[in-house]
Amino acid sequence: MSKIVLQNVDKFYGKNHVLKDLNLTINDGEFMTLLGPSGCGKTTTLRVVSGLEKPQNGFIYMDDKEIVNAKEAKFAPPSQRNLNLVFQSYALWPHMTVFDNVSFGLKIRKESSDVIAKKVASALERMQIGEYAKRYPTELSGGQQQRVAIARAIVSEPRLLLLDEPLSNLDAKLRVDMRSELKRLHHDTGTTIIYVTHDQVEALTMSTRIALFRKGELVQVAPPLELYDNPVNLYTADFIGNPSINFVKGTAEVDGAGMKVTSSMGQVGFERADMTESAPQSGSLAVTLGIRPEQLTISTERDDAHQIEGRVYSGMPAGSETLVSVRVGEDLLTVKELGSTHYSGDQVVYLGYNPKKVNVFATESENLIKYCV
Amino acid sequence: MYKHKKWLAALMAVVMIAGLAACGGGSSSGGSTTPATTTTEPAQSGGETTTTPAATSDLTEWEQFANIFATDETDEELYQLALEQGGEVSIYSISSRTPKVKEAFEAKYPGLTCTTFDIKTNELLEKVTREHEAGQTVADVVHIKDQDGSLFKEYIDVPDPMLYNYKPADIFAHIDPQYTATATPLYIELTQLFYNTEAYPDGSPITNIWQLTDPEWKGKVTMQNPLDNISWGTWITGFCCEEEAERLAVAYKELYGEDIVLSDGCPNAGYEFLKRLHENDPIYYASSDATAEAVGTRGQSDPPVGFSASSKIRKNKDNDWCLGVVNLYPDTGIPAVNTLYVVEGCAHPAAAKLLIRYMMGGVDGDLGGYKPFNTQGGWPVRDDIPGAEGDMPYSEINVAPYNVEELYVSYNTVRDFWQMLG
């Protein structure tokens, strides 16, 4: 319900440059996830949007209304931004009951008590914690506290909901449940959501788009699948995906028609049409192949001349899937195979892949030069 | 919210201005000592009743109003004037006995109310000075001791006096002029040497002051550290005054049969005495009470002797001590004279003068105002008032000559001398 535009935002803590010239647009109704390792600036971005922090440079617009103009020292206070925030620690007020916690903002807005009661009840109900209204936060479990925190954030029906790693304090099972609930919440309310996490699974499963951070800079902003399929550089490729993408070093000869890459994965040709605009037009260069584990096929018999021979390093069956580490030349590749198969150490296997589905990165610039299509 | 913000902004402005004002106010507070505005109004009405219009041009407004230099007013005149001036009087005193004076005074002069406040010397002086500087004169009368003459030299004998000596001629006629030269004296206290009469039933083991410097008494003389306060500081200064030093030299010769040899850095026998006393390791106590207790407690086999305020003799009764007084030769040092002053700018000068006269014993034979002070260990300055029961007459006690000018000049030097001894 709200479009956010961040322009050239810089944030310093003392000499520490936390956000570097950040430009990001979050569209109305989007579920935007800010993803990255800890300390990369994603929480800071969230706090800058919320108004809790003032950036030193840049502009922020909310529905084309200027809310931050650092140059002119204009910073709209959080209360004027029509948003709400769920803290990582929940930040529930320990001296207030669940009802008081949730109704706090409404009371500040001087809503009538009927309206407050109705809205709080509805928010609690939607988070399935209606029966705890009279309890104090310390009397609730972690999962329940988290629901109270979300209820408090949504009760005022904000146009923008900010969530700061809300699931990080929950156990694995609860986390999966809450994920789907949040997604449902987004679907039901249509509220624009900015969601901070370092967990790529959360990011990939919930978001409409993901903004990947690295040391205070945006690396890539894209829908989850695009981010997964065509990471713009080695960093993104490496960060996204579990198990991690396989990198294989090689050399490429580029010409007008495409390029030929030689590596331990054999010699493969790629068409110009699949390559990026920034890819060189000719010459030779060092490249890195990025192959997702699930793109590799594995067999104990050679059934295609293009298949590459390798030796099993270790096999890890996990019921629905099996991860196999295979040594090919100098490289150690991870293969993901559906179903459960047993491999013994040093067993000779044959790997196959579809070159179309392979990413190629220029080793020096680390940037993507060939898409996966 | 907006209400708060405006309110705060306003508050901030006020505070900033207040801050500025404080700086401004502070810089001017140390300056001149004009009379408080409250006194100007009665000055006009009271001025007409004053009896000495002479030389008014040289006098300040308050001096005229208070007629402070008059010496011949009678009790009755002052009483009437006091009633006209509001019937109130306030006294700051170093003595806790003033409440008794208050009761007697109010009984004798119906219609007058007396307020008393007792406080230690330093605080009293600080309080009066600060109040006076700020033009908030509260006390009309101050009862204090001018230990080293600094009150006279710094508060009276200066262009803008803060205190005035009121000199009623009829009463002053009965007082030794050496005590009235710089102050209006009330009564005299001494720093005396005490011994334990239980341990020395045959009398004091010490008669000559120089005995205190003998090895026999090493570490066996109690006193307060002269550095600790101005009374003790002045008391040791008394020994270094010229005439007293000569007396000490004579006493030395009488005791040891030879002339005193002065050490390096000791200009006279007084300094030499202090040096030797110091080297004999006197035991310091934190209070005069404690020194007296150390000497006077019964049941000691080898008690020390000690210097203490003469009034501590009264503790013999209260605490069952056995203090005996030594009439030291050549003398027990300088006397500590309790003095009374009228505060510049005060609103009730007539009542102040009346109260001072009353405290000094008056002239009508009613000693109600003086009685609270006429106790053992304190001596009247007047020759027509008998001392307290049990006290040796003041005239028989060996007391050092009291020369305010010399004390005042030497005080710092002697205190520094003692400080340097360690």
Next chain:
Amino acid sequence: MKDSEHSYSRVRRLKNQIKAVVTNPYNVIVLVAIILLTYLIVFPLVDMLSRTFVLSQRDLRAVGGTGHVAGEFTFYYWQKLFASDLTKSLLVMPLLHSLEIGFAVSVGSIVLGAVLAWLMVRSDLPFKPFFSLAVIIPYMIPSWVKSQAWLSMFRTPRIGGSPGFFTALMLKAGISNEVIEAIIAPIAYGPLAIVVVLSLHYYAYTYLLVSAALNSINSELEEMGEIQGASKALILRRITFPLVLPAMLSAVILTFSKAIGTFGVINYLGSPVRFRTLSSELYSNSQSQNTQIAFAMAILMICIAAISVFINQQLIGSRKSYATIGGKGGRSTPIGLGVWKPLITVILLAFFVVAIIMPVLILILESCMLQQGTYSLENFTLYYWAGSGNPDIMEGLPGIFKNEQFLLSLFNSCRLTLVNGVFGTIFGQILGYICAKGRGRFHGKLVEQLVFIPYLIPSIAFGGIYLSMFSRPQQLFGVTLIPALYGTFTLLTVTSVVKHLPFASRAGTSNMLQISGELEEAATIEGAGFFKRFIKIVFPLSKGGFISGFMLIFVSIMKELDLIILIMTPSTTTLPYLAFQYQNNNAPQSSDCVAIVMFSIVFLVYALANIFGDADLAKSMAG
């Protein structure tokens, strides 16, 4: 929307900046606080400092010569202090003694306080409720009472008076005076005695701070160590100790500065052996009306303290915070003392009997003796409590409960302590809030330093300067901003509040540090303004600490005399003033009675607060 599309206006920027500063209540409060503190603290300090450069009338005689006038600029005082024949005995030796006492007392108090805190908080010691109430009493007993008690135990024959309890025993055993002197004298007077007595007084600070810190440590941290196989000693040394180290450093500052600033005990126990410190020189000089030298010394002491505060800021300022409210509640499992439990219990009981009950008992006993020092049943009397004025006793002074002035002073004292407690605590909390939020930033450090200054300005000087400042109306352009306050209760309050700000804000700071910043941010997001946040979130969460802060101020103002004696008028006298007056009036028993009443009030309020308000002085001082 490229950068160039934005029109930039310097005017708008300035307008926004001003608006941001002025409309943010936090900024306004910081500004107001800094201005007020500057006015109320820096001004007196500058006044003191400037006086040390101005030749006084009374020192004209010392400077000599004719070329000098009173009021001229001079280095005389500083030169006398730093570069004269007197330097050694006036400054160097006393300073060394001060540092000696300061360090020794710090070590003693830290060890004692930390051990007690650990026993109370972390061990399975029995009778904890009793102990935790008793452990704080020494802080409430005036230190001169403790000195008196000390001397009544160890006094030796050489210095006269009745021998101390131990000395008397030795005399009875036939030991000669010389031997007694050699053994007991070093214990009875001088540095050792001072250090012991002061440590028994000031360990309270460490106890309060460290027990607060221990309370906030999750015992799982220690249990983790245990699982790893560490011995209890190792756990204490490697896990517990580092966690409470910041609290200890804080305690060191309070103890150290207080120990170098204290005078009474040093004078009492140091005099017989001529042990003098900077504080005794300061007091002596002030009593000898060498005001400027005294001020210069006070400034030196303020500098020493400022350095220690600065070091403290450097050492623990970088730590994030001790936020314990808002995080997971820590469980606390007491650590078993095992076979040591009975022994430690007995030692503690003995300690409390000696250090707490004895002085109080001696005080009570003395208040009931018709003649001092006569220990017999006939001599026992309640006259000084409720006698109705027998002219043969103490010049007819009635017992305190029959004495109107006592009742007036009681009323005044209660009023002063209550009003001050409330206002002092509120300001303390606000200043604490600034210190906590501004931690590591300039304004936070500034406020923290400013607030600490009154701790070391000699009370008399402080009172005197306030008298001058407020005895006439403060005006600006002819507008009266502050009316003349002299003689009013308000001035008593202002003076006491400012002088006790160090305690109050210390309590406030630790209080505020415990409250996680996110709790407030959550309210900001909900649109709560500063005041709403303070009232709805910060204040309720710090209620416990508020009560503790109140207690700290209450206790120390109840004992205060020097500070307010100048500002007091006959109708605003307080209990300490009365106690002093009785002492002056040769009525030590009545004085003891008043002291007992004071102590009882303090103890009663503390016990009530402890029982009903779950207050704990300990909680108020961490950080």
